[in-house]
Amino acid sequence: MIDIEWPFATHMDFRGQKMAERLFQVIIVFFGLIGFIVGYMMQQFSMTIYSVLFGVLVSAFLTIPPWPIYRNNPVEWQKPVDAKKDSNGNKNNSSNKSTPKDTRKAKPKKDQ
Amino acid sequence: MHSFLSRANTLFAFTITVLAVLTTGVFISTFFEEYRGTVSIGAVRPIVKHMTDFSANRKKNDLGVLQLTLDMDLNPLFDWNVKQLFLYLVAEYVTPANTLNQVVLWDKIVRRGEEARLTFHEIATKYYFWDDGEHLRSNNVTLSLNWNIISNAGRLMHVRANGSTSFVFPDQYITSRTASPKPTGQQ
Numbered sequence: 398m399i400d401i402e403w404p405f406a407t408h409m410d411f412r413g414q415k416m417a418e419r420l421f422q423v424i425i426v427f428f429g430l431i432g433f434i435v436g437y438m439m440q441q442f443s444m445t446i447y448s449v450l451f452g453v454l455v456s457a458f459l460t461i462p463p464w465p466i467y468r469n470n471p472v473e474w475q476k477p478v479d480a481k482k483d484s485n486g487n488k489n490n491s492s493n494k495s496t497p498k499d500t501r502k503a504k505p506k507k508d509q
Numbered sequence: 510m511h512s513f514l515s516r517a518n519t520l521f522a523f524t525i526t527v528l529a530v531l532t533t534g535v536f537i538s539t540f541f542e543e544y545r546g547t548v549s550i551g552a553v554r555p556i557v558k559h560m561t562d563f564s565a566n567r568k569k570n571d572l573g574v575l576q577l578t579l580d581m582d583l584n585p586l587f588d589w590n591v592k593q594l595f596l597y598l599v600a601e602y603v604t605p606a607n608t609l610n611q612v613v614l615w616d617k618i619v620r621r622g623e624e625a626r627l628t629f630h631e632i633a634t635k636y637y638f639w640d641d642g643e644h645l646r647s648n649n650v651t652l653s654l655n656w657n658i659i660s661n662a663g664r665l666m667h668v669r670a671n672g673s674t675s676f677v678f679p680d681q682y683i684t685s686r687t688a689s690p691k692p693t694g695q696q
Contacts, residue, residue, distance in 0.1 A: 403512075442590065445535070
């Protein structure tokens with residue numbers, strides 16, 4: 398598949414994609430209906446086609462570039478967890494923490 | 510819908526679907542249209558010759574020669590689904606050899622936007638009027654104009670116009686080399 402790496406970000410988040418798709422569907426169907434009525438009244442099918450093509454231009458301008466309104470609901474990623482260090486570190490930390498504290502507390506009492 | 514190309518692809522596919530639906534709508538909106546019209550046709554100075562048909566079987570066949578006067582207004586036929594009209598003038602007659610003979614004497618293509626009120630005064634026929642045999646003398650021939658509707662989206666219809674005329678060929682051949690206009694064969 399053609400997958401081009403653009404030098405700028407082209408993504409939209411999922412809500413934005415849904416909004417963009419719904420928007421261009423509505424725009425093109427609207428211009429199609431307008432074009433059908435105008436073409437029927439003028440008895441020129443070319444008017445219908447021009448209307449749809451104009452709708453395509455408007456939709457392309459509004460939905461293909463990644464405008465900021467399509468990025469309002471970014472995906473919430475979880476915080477990265479460092480897998481190897483942390484699982485061992487948790488066990489050692491809990492055992493290490495408890496004993497040094499005990500010894501430290503114990504020692505001053507003994508000295509006094 | 511992640512990248513430019515997938516968004517553009519979705520938009521394009523949806524546009525094509527919408528255009529297909531609109532074209533079907535155009536087809537349905539003109540489905541019951543009959544495209545009738547009236548024309549006036551005149552046959553001027555019909556004569557019959559008896560000559561060898563070099564394009565057929567080298568026998569001597571009857572050749573009818575006449576001039577045509579036509580007057581028609583085709584503007585009402587061009588609705589939004591008609592791309593062009595193909596007009597053709599047919600001569601029909603009966604002979605002992607065939608129950609029905611049809612010969613096309615003249616045709617024309619009229620595109621949308623071109624001049625649709627046509628008048629021709631005593632033009633030569635575009636094609637030769639050969640008979641399959643030698644039965645044109647004293648024969649009653651009916652000239653009628655038909656048109657073939659070429660649509661944007663729809664059926665190809667052949668419609669016969671109102672206003673056909675009939676004439677009778679003379680009962681003698683023209684044997685001497687009289688000055689009669691020959692068919693042109695091209696527009």
